[in-house]
Amino acid sequence: DVVMTQSPLSLPVTLGQPASISCRSSQSLVHSDGNTYLNWFQQRPGQSPRRLIYKVSNRDSGVPDRFSGSGSGTDFTLRISRVEAEDVGVYYCMQGTHWPLTFGGGTRVEIK
Amino acid sequence: EVRLVESGGGLVQPGGSLRLSCAASGFTFSTSWMQWVRQAPGKGLVWVSRINSDGSSTAYADSVQGRFTISRDNAKNTLYLQMNSLRVEDTAVYYCARGGVIDYWGQGTLVTVSS
Numbered sequence: 001d002v003v004m005t006q007s008p009l010s011l012p013v014t015l016g017q018p019a020s021i022s023c024r025s026s027q028s029l030v031h032s033d034g035n036t037y038l039n040w041f042q043q044r045p046g047q048s049p050r051r052l053i054y055k056v057s058n059r060d061s062g063v064p065d066r067f068s069g070s071g072s073g074t075d076f077t078l079r080i081s082r083v084e085a086e087d088v089g090v091y092y093c094m095q096g097t098h099w100p101l102t103f104g105g106g107t108r109v110e111i112k
Numbered sequence: 113e114v115r116l117v118e119s120g121g122g123l124v125q126p127g128g129s130l131r132l133s134c135a136a137s138g139f140t141f142s143t144s145w146m147q148w149v150r151q152a153p154g155k156g157l158v159w160v161s162r163i164n165s166d167g168s169s170t171a172y173a174d175s176v177q178g179r180f181t182i183s184r185d186n187a188k189n190t191l192y193l194q195m196n197s198l199r200v201e202d203t204a205v206y207y208c209a210r211g212g213v214i215d216y217w218g219q220g221t222l223v224t225v226s227s
Contacts, residue, residue, distance in 0.1 A: 037213045041157075048207055048217045049157065060215075092157055096213030100173060101147070103157040 002026050002095050006104035012112045019080040021107045023093035028073050030097070037096035040069055040078045043106075044089040052091075053078065085111060114138040114216045116208050121221030128198050128225070134191040134208030134218055142166075142186040145212040148193050150204035151220070160206070161193065176202075198225045 003026040013019045029036045040053040051060050053069035056076060066081040080087055088111060093104040120132040134146070148160040161172045161182040170182050181194040191208050205220040 039213065048219050050217070051215050054213070054215070094157070094214065099171065101149075101159040101162075101214070103159070106156045 116218030
């Protein structure tokens, strides 16, 4: 199975400051169809996950533009340009290129 | 609006069985692959099982292979997970999710396996 490694585990951020989460895969996530199936999910406290980003850098409808995704191959990043209070929660990357689907261990974003 | 509503969770003794359901609405269920993903208390997300759109192809995590069965009823827009021979380590919130590469999630249903 593809191992997804996220860092850091915990990310204390000051309101209005940027935040960056890294996600690395144990093998390339480029699919034979040319797409890279790397998603980012946000899980707020007590809620189910919500997709923010799909195929590395595509923002879902309704997701604030302060969220952005980038990367290629095995190395990916989720950035929040200016953290707001509602961004508190755990963020997960997930690869869908190789079966089975696998998730990163999560990064907890909290306000300093 | 896409809606996925899980039900059927609860407290069960080790070795027991439960059947989870996921009622889908707001999209064409019969053309969508579906998944089950679980989350143990305080832990991360773990894929459990998936089924293709017509139910002819299924896949399972090694940890549940032979004990869990995923199925669907496209006439009822409902996804199922039959869980047998439950173990303490199966305790988790179980989410149904849409898509071969997940986009939408349900709110989850808690399964607690304990004596």
